[in-house]
Amino acid sequence: MTALTIRPTTEDHRIAYMAALAIALMLMEAALPTPIPGVKPGLANIVTLLVLAQYGLRAAVWVTMLRVLAGSILLGSFLTPGFILSLSGAFASLAVLSIAQYLPKPYFGMVSLSLLAAFAHIGAQLTVVGLWLMPGVNVLYLSPAFALAAWIFGLSNGLIAAHLTKGSLDANSTT
Amino acid sequence: MRLLIVLVMLVLAGCSQPQTYSQESYVFGTRVEITIYGAPQALAARVTKQVLRDFDEMHHTLHAWEPGTLSRMNAVFALSPVPAAIAPGMIPIIQDATRYSVQSGGTFNPAIGNLIKLWGFQSDHFEAKLPDPAAIKKLLAERPQMQDIVLDGIMFHSTNPAVRLDLGGYAKGYALDIAAAYLRSQGIKNALINIGGNIMAIGQHGDRPWRVGIQHPRKPSPIALLDLRDGEAVGTSGDYQRYFELGGKRYCHIIDPHTGWPAQGVQAVTVLIPPSTHAGTLSDVASKPIFIAGVAGWQAAAQKMGVQDVMLIDAAGKVYMTDAMKKRLNFKLN
């Protein structure tokens, strides 16, 4: 009888570590009160941006999916509309990031990626709300509020991500 | 910025409002809208009131099933060939309608009142029910037509006891002509008259022509815009105006006199009629034979009725137009 052993690679460890970080941010954010339901800073997206920059798209997809799945289970929202919203937003922003990562580097930094991801996120979520969750509601009427939130948090998350990568790159260059 | 927009709007409203007098009313069993431009308020109000009163009078005279002049005539037709005295106002209407009926080859036939009643369209009450096909056949075999009506001085009778007049496809257009003539006689230079969707223009709206929207047969908004010149009239026959649905099929109020069944395969026919003393009447009458002719025969039917500007929308929503109509319609809304 042979024992089935799973040998986690270094990449697995890295993904697990980053996903855990993202889940922590997600849970923290869920505890904070928000003025408008549905409007959240999306701090966990910073982790996605960092992983994308450091380890590539594959890792970013893994981290994001793990975060959405595990986070929703921990929050008790697995397979609820909230989970579907979260998933659709995550898918849309990953799709946009997969293209946006090829934008010419010196000119388009973390802020660009973060903004594009944020707008993809709310775009997908509003579409899901309008077509499936609340078909009678004119979601476009709500879109300015969500678009403004996406702009503000897209910018701030992008700046945070830029600070963090800059820090780590500096650290790398000095050693 | 918003304050500025509000100010501009107030100024614009201040400029345009007093020159336009508009009155909407429900007479003639339908919605009537009269808009008068550039006339003194008092005059506009007075003539509008008179027009609406005339419509109310005409409605009672020409109503197909409520007691009135026309229903009395229908009772006399049933006593064929016994004659009775005719109400003088009915003489030109009968002659006129007969002429159009002959011109259309019987496709416009106001004498089939019994058939329309059988289909339940001569009623304010709704019943989605198909009539007995045998009853339709029987009514068809009686072959009532306008030529059966004999006018002899002040007397009239029918040579066919099955004749029952229903002026549903005539009266609104006729009323347009009467109203337009009256308004012009009272010194009104610019007006737009809308009787249940049939519209006639007098003059124009300030420095631009009167602009009407053509209803989309399946949406609550216009499909195209049309600028009407002085004296022109526009009319539409649509399967959305009066209809019932049964077994997923739509049965509209436009009944083919040759088959006895509601016309199929067309959503709407719009005709634009050039200025004449009969423009209003023709805008009401001419769309019916074209509607019944359908996609295959609409051009021939239009020619027969002497109409150049026609738009037809088939059951699939495809738009057909004569070249003349194409030049007049504006499909780029907003």
Add this chain to the structure above:
Amino acid sequence: MWDKLRDNIKFIQLGDGLILLISLGLVVSLTAHYWLAPAGEKIIIKRGGELFLTASLMHPFTVAIPGPLGLTQVEVYHQRARVVSDPSPRQLCVHQGWISRAGEVAICLPNQVSIEIAGTTRHYDSLNY
């Protein structure tokens, strides 16, 4: 304070600035289109040709309009309006459903009630139907 700001601005590259501007433009135009412009958009309800009520489409409400046959119920919800119920036999205006764009109308002929969406400009003088 200024150092902090400069510290952040150095992370905003040329392309970032471009995307920031474009997306801000999107936010502004969405706001202008859905929040500012519709402020002028109203519903006009007429009964027997007389003005019964004009109201903004911004706030949801329902209203019952008494006509010769009975009550016509009109509902305004999320920038749209519709006839919920009407005593007319054929129910054509109820089947019409929601209307929201300027110039769109629903007419309950037998009960003499009409609802119309009014915009800042009217594209035509009358409707051929």
